[in-house]
Amino acid sequence: MTEQRIGYLGPKGTFTKMAVDALFEGGEFVGYENIPACLDAVEAGEISTAVVPIENAIEGSVHLTVDYLVHHVNQSIIAELTVPIKQHLLVHPDHEGEIKKVYSHSHAIAQCHQYLHTQYPNAEVENTASTGKAAEVVASEGPGVAAIANHLAAEQNGLRFMDTDIHDYDNNHTRFAVVQKVPTTLKVKDHPVTKHKTTVMVTLPKDYVGALHQVLAAFAWRKMNLSKIESRPLKTGLGNYFFLIDVDQPYDHVLFPGVQAELEALGCQLKVLGTYPSYQVDVPSPVK
Amino acid sequence: MTEQRIGYLGPKGTFTKMAVDALFEGGEFVGYENIPACLDAVEAGEISTAVVPIENAIEGSVHLTVDYLVHHVNQSIIAELTVPIKQHLLVHPDHEGEIKKVYSHSHAIAQCHQYLHTQYPNAEVENTASTGKAAEVVASEGPGVAAIANHLAAEQNGLRFMDTDIHDYDNNHTRFAVVQKVPTTLKVKDHPVTKHKTTVMVTLPKDYVGALHQVLAAFAWRKMNLSKIESRPLKTGLGNYFFLIDVDQPYDHVLFPGVQAELEALGCQLKVLGTYPSYQVDVPSPVK
Incomplete structure (x- = not known):
């Protein structure tokens, strides 16, 4: 492949798409409906690279990403990306007066629970399949309703910021994993690399x-x-566990093989899921 | 309160409601729109008991439950409930011929990804806000479409089982936490208690x-x-962590205080989130 072809957890307007836009310098982008579909596309060679949430995500399940990487596909984490989660209250440009109903994904609604409780105690709340979908619904219904979503969803649906940064917690981040089947060099924008990490999976012989x-x-x-x-x-029955461990240093040929040899002597198995740079991306808060 | 009043993560037809129906002997049941709302209701005394997913859930975020228990409310886990996740393909009773579209929550779709990929490669897939909502949509749209949901959703919407147990993984379970502000005795049906557990939260002084x-x-x-x-x-910034640890034994007044004293001497803090019986509930697979 001459150009990087990057799959991500869609639809457009998701936090994953924001992460992808922020990280990559050029390339072709393809949205997938769910995490397994995105990782399968890498396995099939349709795309070279997948970007999926791995911790604290809004859309999709974190466990799903990890489990699919461990059980279903043979791919490596080649980079990680940390993005702050910022939620905004979006309305139709012609909106004035009362907000009768607020739409969003259940996780986003939960993240803004205190805000809604104090600022809009009388508004009806309705779950949608994604935060992007909520923004679409508000664009089509018009004034009188609002969506909780990110700034990308606001731009793509022509909505206005009624209020910004309405999430209950600051310091809420999502980590995304960038995975490939055959590791290649990524063309990325100029972001600070905060550290190099190595993720390993350790399986114990039994629960002792x-x-x-x-x-x-x-x-x-x-x-x-x-x-x-x-x-x-x-997944072989309750009580059988494996451990996912993030080590704060790049893989090397002395310490990691030493750990592996010791663990194997104890009857454990160790598999390296990736050794990679950790990028941090900031998202500026929009102006109302 | 003379009768137990139990809140759960709704709407009707969720896996949480299935767990509640299976566990409790009598009582009044109240569905809440999200996990924080449910735990807030306990805090406010509207309900005596809340049942919320704590691991591997379909609806709702596991992390959200843990974070809300740790940061927002002062409640104890007084029981845990393990329920198998079984997904079925539901259609309108009059359906025959091709299935053009499949509705479900994004997590449920992801859990049945391999099944859909091999059995219905040409069906369009559309995300809904919950598996219960997907069943409602199929009931209202009629023949030609299908929902992925559990057997309770099938019953409540008068749908037929086109196929049963279509989830890609067996041995997929959800753990639910039963929480109360002031621990009282629960009236539960006769379920096996598989073990007694204690959950503790340990905070480290710094990342060393x-x-x-x-x-x-x-x-x-x-x-x-x-x-x-x-x-x-x-949530005080990246790199600051606490640890959630499940110990496979009930709290006692020798070993646990000993652990606590040692950890405090190291500059750590230990908080007991609950000591409780672990119930296991089976859900029979429906007959087609």
Whole structure:
């Protein structure tokens, strides 16, 4: 492929599309309806690269991304992208007076729960399939209703910002994984690389007391810092878990193979899901 | 309150409602539009008990439940309930011939991705706000379309099972937390209690190498088994984490206080989110 062809979790106006627009320098972009479809397209060679949410997402399930990478496809994480989640209240340009109804995805509504509760206690709230869809509904229904969505959805549907940054929590971020089947160099814009990370998956032989403690000891005595750890069911029945561990350093040929040899001696398996730069992207708050 | 008044993540026909119906012996049931609204209702005394998904849910975000329990309300987990996720393909009773379109929540569509890909490669797929909503749409549109939803949604909307158990993974479960402000005895049906668990939240003083390893050592040398561990951002900025740990035993006044004292000596904080029985509920597969 001469040009990078990048798939993302659609539809247009999603936070994933915002992340893609912010990260890449050129390329062709293809929206997919869900995370498995997007990763399958990489597997089939339809696209070279997929961008999917991996933590704290609005649309889509984080667990789904991890589980699909682990169980279904053979792809590597080649970059990660952290984007702040900023939610806005969008109305039709001709809107004035009372807001009778607020549309959004259930996760976005939940993220703005305190705001809605205090500012619009009497407005009816209706769930939509995505925040982008909510913006479309408001554009078509006209004045009197509002959507909770991001600034990209506002632009694409010609809506006005009634209020900005209405999410209850600041410091709410989504992490996106950039994955490829055969790692190639990405053409990205000039973003700060905050750190290099390595994600590994560790499977334990059985659920025995202190097993995880032994696994972590292999990292700890080498002074390898872990920024995230999560146990996930193996899908072979309740009680069988694997561990996803983010190590705060790039893969190397001394420490990581050392960890792997120790864990294998304990009956564990270790698989590297990727070693990659972590980009941080800021999204400016729009002006009302 | 003389009778138990139980709130759940609605609308009707959700997996949460199925869990509630399966667990409780009598009581009054109130559906809430999202997880924060449900937990707020407990806080306000409108309901005595809330049932919300805490892991691997279809509707709602797992992280949202945990974060809201940690940051917003002062409530305890008093029971947990594990329910298998079974998805079915539902059609109008008069349907025959081709299925042109399939409606469902994006997570349910993703869970049946392989099935749809092989069995209905030409059907259009449209996201709805919930699986219950998808069933409503099919009931109103009539023959020619289908919904992916559970058996409760089929019953409530008078739909027929075109195909059953169409989810790609077996052994896919959702865990629900039963929470109360002031723990009282629950009137529950006769379900097996698979184990007693205690969930604790551990906050580290700062992100230092090997910190988690030290935390786990406090459990490991006491031979306390951990069935789940997850790091979650503290919402005070990227890189600040707390840990949610499920211990496979009930709270006691020797081992747990011992762990707590050791962790506090290391500069950590430990908060018990609940000690509770874990119920397992089975849902029979419907007959076509």
